[in-house]
Amino acid sequence: MAYFLGLDSSTQSLSAIVIDTSEGRVVVDESVNFGSELPAYDSPQGVLPSNDPRVRHSDPLMWVEALELLLTRVRERGFNWSKVAGISGAGQQHGSVYLKEPLRDAGRFKSSQSLVDQVRPLLSYPSSPMWMDSSTGEECKEIAAAAGGRERVLKISGSIPIERFTGPQIRKIWKTQPDAYRQTTEIHLVSSFMASLLTGTSAAIDLGDAAGMNLLDLGTGRWNTTLLDATAPGLAAKLQPPIASHTRVGTIAPYFIERFGFRPGVPVIAFTGDNHSSLVGMGAISPGTRLISLGTSDTVFAAMDGPRTDPNGYGHVFGNPAGGFMSLICFTNGSLAREEVSKRFGFDWGKFAAAIQETPTANGGRLLFPFFTSETTPRIPAGVELFGSPDFVAWKEPKEAIRAVVETQALSMRRFSEWIGHPPKQLVLTGGAARNPGILRIVADVFQCPVRTLRVGNASALGGALRAAQAAGGIAWKELFSAFVALDPDVNVQPDPQARLAYEQLARAFDEKLNARLARNV
Numbered sequence: 001m002a003y004f005l006g007l008d009s010s011t012q013s014l015s016a017i018v019i020d021t022s023e024g025r026v027v028v029d030e031s032v033n034f035g036s037e038l039p040a041y042d043s044p045q046g047v048l049p050s051n052d053p054r055v056r057h058s059d060p061l062m063w064v065e066a067l068e069l070l071l072t073r074v075r076e077r078g079f080n081w082s083k084v085a086g087i088s089g090a091g092q093q094h095g096s097v098y099l100k101e102p103l104r105d106a107g108r109f110k111s112s113q114s115l116v117d118q119v120r121p122l123l124s125y126p127s128s129p130m131w132m133d134s135s136t137g138e139e140c141k142e143i144a145a146a147a148g149g150r151e152r153v154l155k156i157s158g159s160i161p162i163e164r165f166t167g168p169q170i171r172k173i174w175k176t177q178p179d180a181y182r183q184t185t186e187i188h189l190v191s192s193f194m195a196s197l198l199t200g201t202s203a204a205i206d207l208g209d210a211a212g213m214n215l216l217d218l219g220t221g222r223w224n225t226t227l228l229d230a231t232a233p234g235l236a237a238k239l240q241p242p243i244a245s246h247t248r249v250g251t252i253a254p255y256f257i258e259r260f261g262f263r264p265g266v267p268v269i270a271f272t273g274d275n276h277s278s279l280v281g282m283g284a285i286s287p288g289t290r291l292i293s294l295g296t297s298d299t300v301f302a303a304m305d306g307p308r309t310d311p312n313g314y315g316h317v318f319g320n321p322a323g324g325f326m327s328l329i330c331f332t333n334g335s336l337a338r339e340e341v342s343k344r345f346g347f348d349w350g351k352f353a354a355a356i357q358e359t360p361t362a363n364g365g366r367l368l369f370p371f372f373t374s375e376t377t378p379r380i381p382a383g384v385e386l387f388g389s390p391d392f393v394a395w396k397e398p399k400e401a402i403r404a405v406v407e408t409q410a411l412s413m414r415r416f417s418e419w420i421g422h423p424p425k426q427l428v429l430t431g432g433a434a435r436n437p438g439i440l441r442i443v444a445d446v447f448q449c450p451v452r453t454l455r456v457g458n459a460s461a462l463g464g465a466l467r468a469a470q471a472a473g474g475i476a477w478k479e480l481f482s483a484f485v486a487l488d489p490d491v492n493v494q495p496d497p498q499a500r501l502a503y504e505q506l507a508r509a510f511d512e513k514l515n516a517r518l519a520r521n522v
């Protein structure tokens with residue numbers, strides 16, 4: 001019997017997938033939605049309310065409570081946790097958790113008390129700045145200046161200083177919350193925090209997720225002293241050295257053995273970023289396949305065949321959890337924008353897909369820029385002006401608005417992923433919105449490329465289970481991919497060649513409008 005658990009602590013939910021490698025089956029696929037199931041945290045979309053639209057934090061205790069709820073639910077549905085032989089997982093990237101003391105004693109969490117009550121006193125700062133935060137523009141400039149310029153930071157870390165990245169966020173905590181920073185002995189990413197809960201001891205950050213901090217030297221795989229010094233004093237002491245993604249960070253803590261019936265000694269493999277984990281869950285650890293994840297954010301990513309950085313500074317290079325590197329471009333206004341438009345017109349996802357089917361390709365040249373919250377690719381600040389929103393408010397025809405927002409998103413993905421090189425031969429899509437046939441059609445036509453999806457929907461949680469099976473179970477990637485990563489035979493969207501011209505024209509209008517707006521940024 002060989003069961004492996006993968007967890008995915010993402011923006012709006014925590015998910016678990018358990019695979020049975022002897023039968024090649026997914027035996028558990030369960031999720032807890034933060035907004036609807038944990039309303040006490042006042043985070044309908046997984047994010048705390050804030051008066052400043054640039055500030056986006058989450059409550060780390062919400063993730064802790066979700067973990068308990070998820071493990072309880074799966075057990076109540078009849079699954080026996082003692083079957084699990086290895087655990088790994090993923091977290092939304094960049095978010096940071098600040099601890100007063102490192103976790104040293106695996107037995108410190110007592111099963112007689114809730115985990116939330118035992119983690120609360122450990123936090124030196126009560127909330128976690130997360131990937132949607134764009135409030136660190138000043139800090140990015142300061143880091144660039146102290147480290148020898150944006151280009152130098154790009155060269156060392158694979159990205160220019162980026163507002164949502166952990167280094168600039170840590171700098172802001174140091175500047176604005178000096179007492180909390182002083183009290184902090186250990187800083188975690190969401191990924192290493194979740195792994196630490198499971199082992200009861202501090203788990204180090206893996207090389208994949210570490211690359212989203214503006215602190216790692218991609219060449220050496222170590223924290224870079226210049227970047228650490230440019231970020232905040234004493235930072236080196238608050239970070240454990242980064243580790244290879246396949247590292248075993250400990251074994252399941254007594255808390256989970258006593259409370260949920262896990263078997264003692266079950267290894268926990270380092271957690272990684274959600275996009276990295278999706279790369280594994282989509283069987284795309286080697287270069288060749290271009291992936292798009294349509295989650296809360298939209299991301300375009302691929303394993304890389306050699307080091308290359310985005311000359312425009314929007315794209316990133318992260319560690320590939322199976323070795324080497326991956327490229328990634330993140331669009332903050334992904335499902336967030338699609339939800340906004342559907343909410344405004346009272347459309348459910350079925351009507352959303354139908355609206356796309358009932359409207360013409362390129363929509364008579366209409367564009368609807370999806371910048372409802374501050375965007376990272378391209379950089380459009382929130383709170384200044386939501387570009388496109390005047391058009392949106394004036395929009396009369398809901399169906400056209402829906403097509404327009406998705407077409408504009410797809411054009412943006414195409415333009416800003418060109419630096420990856422090699423036009424894709426096939427796009428594989430995952431994430432909640434990859435279930436929507438209307439969205440798949442537009443992506444296929446805009447990219448002029450066939451679009452496929454996968455049989456297992458949650459690629460990030462599946463990636464966690466596969467990483468556990470590979471590292472803890474010694475099962476080869478090839479074997480795991482052939483058993484668990486299959487394209488959905490029912491979804492094969494071929495591009496319509498007649499759409500090519502219409503989208504070339506729309507792309508020109510898109511470039512013109514966007515370039516004019518970006519010129520006003522400076």
Ligand code: ADP
Nearest residue numbers: 010011012013295296335349431432433435436
């Ligand atoms: P994350 O991992 O970022 O939390 P998911 O990949 O789970 O996100 O995707 C969740 C999002 O997918 C939801 O917030 C919703 O907006 C979107 N979604 C779910 N079903 C559909 C659908 N049929 N069509 C379009 N979007 C959908």
Ligand code: XUL
Nearest residue numbers: 092093131274297299330
């Ligand atoms: C990637 C990014 C997001 C988060 C949330 O850089 O910020 O995709 O990982 O999913």
